[in-house]
Amino acid sequence: GENVEQHPSTLSVQEGDSAVIKCTYSDSASNYFPWYKQELGKRPQLIIDIRSNVGEKKDQRIAVTLNKTAKHFSLHITETQPEDSAVYFCAASFHYTGRRALTFGSGTRLQVQP
Amino acid sequence: EAQVTQNPRYLITVTGKKLTVTCSQNMNHEYMSWYRQDPGLGLRQIYYSMNVEVTDKGDVPEGYKVSRKEKRNFPLILESPSPNQTSLYFCASRPQEGSLHFGNGTRLTVT
Numbered sequence: 001g002e003n004v005e006q007h008p009s010t011l012s013v014q015e016g017d018s019a020v021i022k023c024t025y026s027d028s029a030s031n032y033f034p035w036y037k038q039e040l041g042k043r044p045q046l047i048i049d050i051r052s053n054v055g056e057k058k059d060q061r062i063a064v065t066l067n068k069t070a071k072h073f074s075l076h077i078t079e080t081q082p083e084d085s086a087v088y089f090c091a092a093s094f095h096y097t098g099r100r101a102l103t104f105g106s107g108t109r110l111q112v113q114p
Numbered sequence: 115e116a117q118v119t120q121n122p123r124y125l126i127t128v129t130g131k132k133l134t135v136t137c138s139q140n141m142n143h144e145y146m147s148w149y150r151q152d153p154g155l156g157l158r159q160i161y162y163s164m165n166v167e168v169t170d171k172g173d174v175p176e177g178y179k180v181s182r183k184e185k186r187n188f189p190l191i192l193e194s195p196s197p198n199q200t201s202l203y204f205c206a207s208r209p210q211e212g213s214l215h216f217g218n219g220t221r222l223t224v225t
Contacts, residue, residue, distance in 0.1 A: 001173070009154070034213055043204060043216040044157070089156060101172075102214065104149075106156040 002027040004092050006105025014113050019080050021108045023090035024072040032093040033066060033073045034102075039086045047088075048075070080112045116141045120205050120217035127195055128225055135190045135220050137205030143215075145208050146188040147172070148180065150201040151219075157204065163188055195224045 003026040013019050025033075034049035050057045050064045050073065057064050061080075066073040073092075077084055090105040118139045127133055139146065147162035149172075159172030163182040177199055179191040188207075192199060205217040 006156075036214075043218050044214075045216070046213045049213060101159070101162075102147075103159075103173075104157040106154060 002030060002092055002094065002101065002103040004090060004103050004105040006090050006108055008108060009106065010109045010111070012111045012113060013080055015080060015082060017080055019077045019084070019110055019112075021075045021088055021090070021110070022072060023074070023092070023105050024070075025092040025103075026071070027092070027094055028068075028071065029094040030092040033064070034091050034093075035062075035064060035075050036089045036091065036104075037086045038089065038107075044089060077110075080110075082112050082114050085110055085112045116215070118205055118207055118215050118217035120203075120220050122220060123218065124221050126223045126225065129196055130194050133192050133195060133222075135192075135203060135205075135222070137188045137190065137217060138186050139188075139205075139207040139215070140186065141207060141209070141215065142185065143207035143209050144185070145210070146182065147206050147214070148178070148188070148190050149204045149206065150174065151204060152201050160190070160203075195222075197224050200224050 006023045031052040036044035037047045038044040050066050061078050063076045087107045087109050089107050091102050093102045121136045144165045148160040149157040151157050158174045160178050161180040163169045200223050203220045206214040208214045
């Protein structure tokens with residue numbers, strides 16, 4: 001099955017700096033890569049996703065890049081703000097015969113220092 | 115409001131006492147799933163269901179049961195809970211092509 005590794009496990013940045021979280025996946029058949037943000041005591045919520053036919057996707061201050069050859073994808077947050085502090089999860093999924101199994105990374109705790 | 119509703123939010127029980135965590139979604143999603151979240155391990159899938167009467171094991175199914183008698187409901191059953199099932203549980207659903215919508219979570223403690 002799919003295996004997703006996520007680094008770093010914790011990340012502390014100053015407000016206004018950029019933050020980068022990296023994930024690698026093992027199954028070359030994976031074709032869907034979502035990122036979830038989980039604030040303290042709350043449920044994970046989708047913040048951005050990318051499909052394998054696209055190399056980069058941006059949404060305001062967040063962007064995701066995908067390198068299919070190397071089987072890794074990254075989340076980039078620019079101009080970080082204290083409200084970006086949360087745990088971020090990457091995930092990888094493959095779609096076959098109508099089934100899609102989503103495998104999550106172990107999470108990155110991002111702390112933005114004001 | 116479109117949502118996934120889990121109950122209860124918090125549950126403390128003793129080893130061996132059967133319990134059920136309910137999950138209901140009002141978005142007519144075919145796919146539903148249960149995850150457990152443990153520190154350092156991320157979200158691990160317990161069971162999932164592609165549609166009514168169709169369920170499959172995820173990565174960590176041991177000690178759990180599920181049923182999907184109706185499209186909107188997907189209860190998680192622990193027949194004989196053990197302390198290693200102490201965790202934060204999330205139910206989620208998604209449409210055929212789309213992203214997961216999570217419930218608010220159920221924090222279970224088994225003593």
